[in-house]
Amino acid sequence: MQIAVHNRCSDFNSYRAARVKSLFNCESGANFGIAADLPIEDGAWKIGVVVGPSGSGKTSIGRQIWPDVGIYDGDAGWPADKPIVDAIAPDGGFDEVTGALAAVGLGSVPAWLRPFPALSNGERFRAGLARLIAEGRGRVVIDEFTSVVDRQIAKVGAGAFSKAWKRGGGQAVLLSCHYDILDWVEPDWVFDTRTGELQRGSLWRRPKLELEVFQTDGSFWPMFEPHHYLKLPRMVAARYYVGFVDGEAVCHLAASPRLEVGGMRACRMVVMPEWQGAGVGLRFLNEVCRLQFTEANKYHDRTRAVYFHTSHPGLCAALRRDSRWAQISQQMGGGHKGKSASTIRAATAANGWQASASSGYGGHQRAVSGFRMSRQAVAA
Template sequence: MKIDIHHQCTDHDSYRAARIKSLFNVEQGANVHITADLPIEDNDWQIGVIVGGSGTGKTSIGKKLWRGTSIHNPKWDKTKPIIDQIAVDGSIDDATACLSAVGLGTVPAWLRPYHVLSNGEQFRANLARALADEPERLIIDEFSSVVDRQIACIGANAFAKSWRRTKGKQAVLLTCHYDVLDWLQPDWVYDTSKNEFIRGRLWQRPSITFEIYQTNWQFWHLFEPHHYLKMPLMIAATNYVAVVDGELVAHLAVSTRPGLIEARACRLVVMPEWQGAGIGMRFLNQVCEHWLNAENRYNKPLRTIFHTSHPNLATALRRNPKWTQISGQLHGGRASRALTAGGKYGGHFRAVQGFRYLGADYD
């Protein structure tokens, strides 16, 4: 695919324009010529990236890629929460799946209009809309340009994994940031600054390693705003946090059922900027494995049960061979039966699903 673009405007002759031409020895700025050779007609790819500095022609090339395919620019209604504007012709599970797939798993954010979200949340919401709309061909301009680089990289990784599941659909991302390439692992890259085309998945996603520390509720106030339930603290719980390079990224609390029959885990939270990196499930599994191996304050091997009403977390647990589903309720129990210190639980209409950790070596 050969692209030839010629932009032209009036060659202004005002005093300031003439002065600038004289000062910098520039004859004119009215003509811009951009050429690019992109051998992508074979369609044997899913993700391509056009990267380069500002003003090097990324957007112009993007507009000329496919006739009839414009740059993705979703419109958002300020009077509706984003959950009502994603997968509008599908089910609520379709909408939450798209949001979770791109790492926007903070439930309170789903209930806000787009314009009040943070830059990082808006970035992921736009990606969720792109997944939900399921276009055969997708072009996104200024990909990750206005967000923190941590959010950009994790969000890029989450989007790439989800887009590759679409099978046969193609996306071209236009960006001035080279740091997302390793996380996207694109099938091809065209660098407008170097006029260079590279084919083949030559980029490798950096590995994310984390350390687990046992603690108490002292860090919960940092995670609580991102948890979808407001409940009293668990009594006699052991808390764990996952840390990446000194940064708190995830939290989990574990207590026991009466008689030390089983452990019970809850309050799993992954910080928004790390959602979509796959840390949550790995963290949960490792803590549960510790308890199964008697690495707890009771020195007793205990299987762990875990309940959630988050539809996409439940889906992930069902897919994981280390877990088995043990229950599924359409609503909670009567609130009057379950009083706790400082509050009560039950009496809700959440679809709560329960799972038991079987272990890494379960046969």
């Protein structure tokens, strides 16, 4: 597709305009032009990128790519009186919406319950991408892609969007002044307005992240705790693990013994918001759980399985796809607190234990799915 941009405006001759022309030997600022030959008609692509410095014609090119589609405004059309989980694809399914949010790296559940104006810039950026994924648009042009967020969120968010978008059948053209996202997006073609060159093919590869896992004493938990969707006390007899990328703490998990069922319980999993969507969370969880079957866990010889529970729809879906995990329970209505309290009192009396002040566990309406990683599944 041949695109020719010819922008015109008045040639001003005011005193200041004339002085600028004289000082900098600039005859006029009235004319701007750029030509581009983009492979738009070729249907065998998913994502293209127009990249270049500000003022080099990216937006003008974007307007001509699909004139009937226009340029997507990710900040427009959001109601101020609804949380984004209701505002995104209101006629769609719950799993599709939450899946889209998780797919673009907006996995912070409290953020789902806020209206769009209450989100940070990084959260708004990802919410806009999630809306595109959930709506399943056939064509879209996104201007200022990743321009309003810090570079870490930009790169991870770009990579998360690329993976999610390529699962569908649509085509997206991203307009950006940042070259650092190209390897993360892995586009099918790139047009550089700075050089006028078009590049096609598998020339970009997402950087491999080296994840290091360390056992800690729990001192990192206060840093991760604000991002956990439940407020709970410390786990009893737990060992804490933290995942690092390039020396930065990015994910957290704890494991405590459940020897009465021959295993360990993994809990308190958190991935920092700026790293959600980078693909480190499941890798980290699997590695920590694998360690429970080794001498890194002092109960390893008594550990037949590791148990993990979560309410996060995206994580549940990922675990169901992983052959190392088997779903063993699904509680859709939460726990009965009165029944729990009665069980605790009965066990206390039967065993002659000191009376507990506990009033029972549960009482919430949180749907919880339980998963198990067995020793045999790890060895397979």
